[in-house]
Every structure is written in C-alpha cells, then in structure tokens.
Amino acid sequence: MIYEVKVNELAEEFGVHRNTIRNWINSGLLPAQEGPGRRYLIHWEDYKQLCEKYGREPRLIPESAAEEPVVSRTAVPVPAVRLGATAGLLATLPSQIDICQTCGSCAGACPIAGVDALDPRKIVRMAFLGMDEELLASDWPWKCTLCGKCEIVCPMHVEIVQLMHRIRARRDRATVPLPLQKGISTCLQTGNNLGIPREDFVALLQQLGKDLARSVCPGFVTPIDKTGARLLVTVNSKEPFAEPDNLTWWWRIFHAAGESWTISSENWEGVNWGLHAGDDSVMQTLARRMVDNVERLNCTALLLPECGHAYYATRYALERWFPAILQRLKIYSVFDLLLEYFNQGRIRVRPVSDKTVVTLHDSCNYGRKSLKTFGHGFFAEARTLVHSCCTKYVELVPDREENYCCGAGGGGWTSPFTAERVYHGRIKARQIRESGARLVVTSCQTCRDQLAQSLCREFNLNITVCYLWELVADCLVPTEQEQP
Ligand code: SF4
Numbered sequence: 001m002i003y004e005v006k007v008n009e010l011a012e013e014f015g016v017h018r019n020t021i022r023n024w025i026n027s028g029l030l031p032a033q034e035g036p037g038r039r040y041l042i043h044w045e046d047y048k049q050l051c052e053k054y055g056r057e058p059r060l061i062p063e064s065a066a067e068e069p070v071v072s073r074t075a076v077p078v079p080a081v082r083l084g085a086t087a088g089l090l091a092t093l094p095s096q097i098d099i100c101q102t103c104g105s106c107a108g109a110c111p112i113a114g115v116d117a118l119d120p121r122k123i124v125r126m127a128f129l130g131m132d133e134e135l136l137a138s139d140w141p142w143k144c145t146l147c148g149k150c151e152i153v154c155p156m157h158v159e160i161v162q163l164m165h166r167i168r169a170r171r172d173r174a175t176v177p178l179p180l181q182k183g184i185s186t187c188l189q190t191g192n193n194l195g196i197p198r199e200d201f202v203a204l205l206q207q208l209g210k211d212l213a214r215s216v217c218p219g220f221v222t223p224i225d226k227t228g229a230r231l232l233v234t235v236n237s238k239e240p241f242a243e244p245d246n247l248t249w250w251w252r253i254f255h256a257a258g259e260s261w262t263i264s265s266e267n268w269e270g271v272n273w274g275l276h277a278g279d280d281s282v283m284q285t286l287a288r289r290m291v292d293n294v295e296r297l298n299c300t301a302l303l304l305p306e307c308g309h310a311y312y313a314t315r316y317a318l319e320r321w322f323p324a325i326l327q328r329l330k331i332y333s334v335f336d337l338l339l340e341y342f343n344q345g346r347i348r349v350r351p352v353s354d355k356t357v358v359t360l361h362d363s364c365n366y367g368r369k370s371l372k373t374f375g376h377g378f379f380a381e382a383r384t385l386v387h388s389c390c391t392k393y394v395e396l397v398p399d400r401e402e403n404y405c406c407g408a409g410g411g412g413w414t415s416p417f418t419a420e421r422v423y424h425g426r427i428k429a430r431q432i433r434e435s436g437a438r439l440v441v442t443s444c445q446t447c448r449d450q451l452a453q454s455l456c457r458e459f460n461l462n463i464t465v466c467y468l469w470e471l472v473a474d475c476l477v478p479t480e481q482e483q484p
C-alpha cells in the first residue's frame with residue numbers, strides 16, 4: 001500500500017526537524033518518491049520499518065489512509081474578473097458551463113480532485129468567467145484522464161470532458177506533453193506511433209505466423225495485404241514493438257473461427273493519439289488512412305484493437321468525418337466479434353480453473369464514454385464473455401457505468417505526470433484488493449499496462465492481469481484440425 005505524506009507532518013510525528021526527514025529521504029533511509037503537491041509517496045512497509053526503528057506506533061494504517069481525500073494546500077492565484085465574461089474562447093457552449101450550479105458533485109466524484117489544485121467545479125467556473133488564459137496555462141487537462149466520472153454525477157449534465165478536450169485542443173502545440181507530440185509526429189511520418197519500419201513489421205508478422213503454424217495452428221500463414229478478405233485487423237503498435245506474441249492470441253481465435261482476415265503492411269496503427277492531443281486534423285488524417293486501407297484491400301469489416309481509446313477515437317472519427325463508408329463497413333469492437341463467434345458456434349471455450357477468483361475492470365472508453373457518445377456501453381458483453389471462461393466471478397464495487405478509471409486514461413500512461421497517474425489509480429487498486437480477485441480481466445491495453453506494470457507494484461497487488469482476448473484464446477477448445 002502506498003501513502004502520500006508531507007515532510008512537515010512526518011517531522012512532527014517523529015519529533016525531528018523537516019530537514020532530517022529530507023535527509024532520510026535523500027539518503028534512502030526512508031525510500032520515497034516525490035508526488036504531486038509537494039508531497040511524497042511512501043510504501044507502508046518502509047514507513048512501518050521506520051516506526052519500528054524509532055519505537056513509534058504507526059500513525060498511518062492501511063485501511064483508512066488510502067481513503068483520505070488529498071486536498072492540495074497549494075494556493076492558485078485567481079485574479080479578479082468581472083462576472084458575465086462568458087464570451088471567452090472556452091465558454092462557447094452553454095451545455096458545458098453556463099448551467100453549472102457549483103454543487104461540487106463533480107469534484108466529489110473525481111479521483112484526482114485536490115491534487116495540484118485540480119477541481120472540475122473550479123475549471124468549469126473559470127471557463128464560465130472567461131479565464132481562458134489561466135486554464136490554457138495549467139496542466140490540469142493533462143492530469144485529468146477524461147474518464148467522465150464527474151459527468152455522470154452532475155445534476156445539470158455539464159459536459160466537463162468536452163471542456164477538458166477543448167482546453168487541450170486550444171493549447172499551443174509546442175506545449176502538448178512531449179511523448180504525445182512525438183508519437184503523433186512519428187505516426188504521421190511512418191504510419192505507426194513507434195516508427196516500426198514496414199519491412200521489420202512484415203518480417204515479424206511472417207515469423208510469428210510460421211511459429212504459430214508449427215505450434216497450435218497447422219497450415220497457418222499470416223494474411224498480410226490480402227485483397228478481398230472480409231475483416232481488416234488494426235494493431236496497437238505496442239504489441240509488435242514490445243509484446244509481439246500477444247498478436248497471436250487473436251490469430252488463434254481467427255484460425256479457430258475460420259475467419260477471412262488481413263493486416264495491412266502500412267498505416268496499420270489502430271491507436272489515434274489525435275484525440276488525446278485534442279488535434280482534430282490528426283484524428284481525421286489517421287482515420288482517413290484506415291479508410292484508405294479498407295478501400296485498397298476491399299474489406300467489408302474493420303476490427304479495432306482491444307483498447308478502449310483506440311475503439312472510441314476511431315469510431316468517433318469515422319462517424320464524424322467518414323459517415324459514407326459506414327454504409328458498407330461494419331466496425332467491430334473486440335466484444336462484438338468474440339460474441340459473434342460464440343453465437344454462431346464458430347469457437348468454443350473450456351473454463352479456467354474454478355479455484356481462481358476472477359473480476360473484470362470496465363474500461364471508461366468502452367463503457368461510460370461509449371454509452372454517452374454512441375448510445376451503447378459494452379458492459380453486458382464483457383460479462384457474458386468472461387462468464388463463458390470463468391466459473392468463480394466477483395464484481396468490483398462500483399462497476400459498469402460508475403466504475404473508476406484505472407488512472408492512466410486520456411494519454412495518462414504516456415504523459416509525464418507519473419505521480420498523479422499512480423495516485424489516481426489508488427481507488428482502482430483498492431477496489432481490486434477488496435474484491436479478493438486474483439485474476440483481473442480487462443479489454444484495454446492502457447488499463448492492462450497500468451494495472452499490471454504500475455498498480456501491482458505500487459500497491460502490492462497479488463494479481464494477474466489479462467486481456468479479454470487472451471483469456472478467450474487460452475480457453476479455446478481446439479478444432480478438429482488442431483487436435484494432436
Ligand atoms: S456537478 Fe455539475 S453543476 Fe455541480 S459543480 Fe460540477 S459541473 Fe457544476
């Protein structure tokens with residue numbers, strides 16, 4: 001378990017000067033990481049050891065401390081403004097701000113309210129008052145994960161996420177967080193966020209296909225640039241770059257289902273960081289590339305990667321700028337496609353061990369945000385699929401539309417605000433711990449990275465995290481051709 005503390009609070013607790021605490025931290029006697037709002041993040045075990053060394057009873061206790069809301073003491077100078085200055089850059093839509101009642105429900109629901117003085121109610125108010133300059137200069141819109149938790153409690157339906165997007169969009173491009181800028185410019189130049197050359201990508205896909213043919217899918221050949229295939233599959237560049245074997249989970253499912261599919265050798269990136277950066281022209285360009293691939297390869301269906309952001313951003317961009325192609329192109333989320341295979345009897349699964357307690361983390365983009373934007377959130381589908389593969393299942397509380405963000409959404413995983421990302425994730429970590437689950441299934445690559453690579457370590461979670469399609473691939477009953 002991890003806690004946030006202030007140096008002066010620790011100094012008072014141990015009866016020493018503030019500089020002594022800083023010396024302990026600098027020398028490593030008290031391992032601590034600098035956190036937001038001039039605070040430090042320390043692990044419970046390290047804090048406890050220090051208490052034992054100095055013969056003190058721990059003041060922080062695991063159950064209660066994580067629940068304490070952090071309220072930043074950092075004062076933000078608010079210049080005097082004249083009421084009614086609502087013609088500002090950001091205050092153009094009444095549905096976003098004018099109707100706010102300043103009730104504070106949004107701030108109460110926001111997992112990161114209080115950190116570095118971030119407060120959705122204040123941000124709405126500042127926009128209403130025309131304080132555009134101050135909002136555009138702040139880092140709040142990048143620390144907000146665009147999770148939409150604040151919106152579902154707002155009695156006036158103020159569109160807070162839209163406002164955050166609008167602030168991101170109006171920021172000088174040179175001040176957009178660097179990893180986002182780099183990913184976007186690399187994608188525009190090379191066709192994927194990580195700049196993987198075409199020949200390396202093709203060679204990797206071919207080799208993975210040969211390995212798969214030798215192991216569990218006899219006769220398998222990776223269908224690259226196959227004209228006339230039904231389904232065009234897009235890829236999150238993180239997979240070929242860092243975890244190439246993950247690609248083959250999908251391929252095993254396609255093989256079992258007898259799918260006609262293909263991958264493009266160019267412009268195959270399925271993630272659209274134009275949304276995170278608030279850059280419509282980038283979003284549109286990347287979506288157009290996808291449309292071009294669909295037309296070049298004459299496909300009739302498109303599978304977006306198992307990533308909440310990728311699904312939300314691409315579907316939004318296609319509906320907004322390329323509605324004509326949707327007359328003849330079916331867009332599949334991972335849920336749609338897997339359920340179709342199940343319902344048509346094209347794949348069968350055998351459940352994992354009944355001793356493993358399993359839970360599901362709902363992605364904000366597939367759930368709450370898709371419900372609002374597209375009129376449908378993938379709550380029931382995810383549960384149907386997980387129940388097919390697992391017998392011992394528990395829900396996180398709260399879940400579905402009210403679920404908490406993992407803390408890494410909205411570009412948070414790649415942004416420089418690491419301490420804020422970890423702090424945001426503390427509620428998710430607590431939900432998982434309280435559920436007693438040992439296997440957490442998620443249908444989003446960012447959520448999976450945050451859970452498996454960050455929250456597990458930061459909050460000592462004794463869990464395994466897997467993707468939905470990984471779970472289904474692992475539970476697949478081999479087809480007749482695949483039987484040994
Ligand atoms: S919940 Fe809605 S009405 Fe209440 S303060 Fe927030 S934005 Fe305003």
Ligand code: SF4
Nearest residue numbers: 110144145147148150
């Ligand atoms: S979208 Fe999420 S992180 Fe951003 S202000 Fe609302 S609740 Fe907070």
